[in-house]
Amino acid sequence: MTLVDTNVLLDLVTNDPVWADWSIEQLEAASLAGPLFINDIIYAELAVRYERIEDLDAFIDEAQLILAPFPSAALFLAGKAFTQYRRAGGSRTGVLPDFLIGAHAAVQKLPVLTRDVGRYRFYFPTIELISPAG
Incomplete structure (x- = not known):
């Protein structure tokens, strides 16, 4: 079981010239x-x-992705991690989704397939990351 981050899926949707091949290989x-x-x-x-x-929905079906609901423990953990981020001086824009995704993976012990590891590594050190950085 793997939680797939948006950036990996967007590589497919946009046929990213740099990352599409890597993302397809990792998804397979x-x-x-x-x-x-x-x-x-x-x-x-x-x-x-x-x-x-x-x-x-057709893309999701074709990619054989399963839409998994958030457990309430993940939502709570995301809020706590985001609070820690803000107290450390983090910006307010565009980051809450990363905390929700990271918390979901942490609570359900799912590896995350992503190209964006920074916040995941720092705020959710227990999750396994599948990334170009290793």
Whole structure:
């Protein structure tokens, strides 16, 4: 079971010239180990790239992604980690989704397939990260 971060999926959607091949390879490898999950936040972030919900849902079906709900413990942990971030002087914009995704992975002990490891490593050191950095 692997939680797939938005940036990896956007590599496929946009056919990113630098990252698409890596992301496809990692998704295939992760799918051999078990189901691939996304959550509501990842779904919402992907929606930015689609005009119609049917097209997004078709992509999710084709990629064999499972939409997994947030456990309340993950939502609570995300809020606490975000509070720690803000108290340390972190900016307010665009980061709460990372805390929600990281907390979801931490609470359910899911590895995260991502290219963006910084906040995950610092605020959720227990999660396994599958990334280009290793």
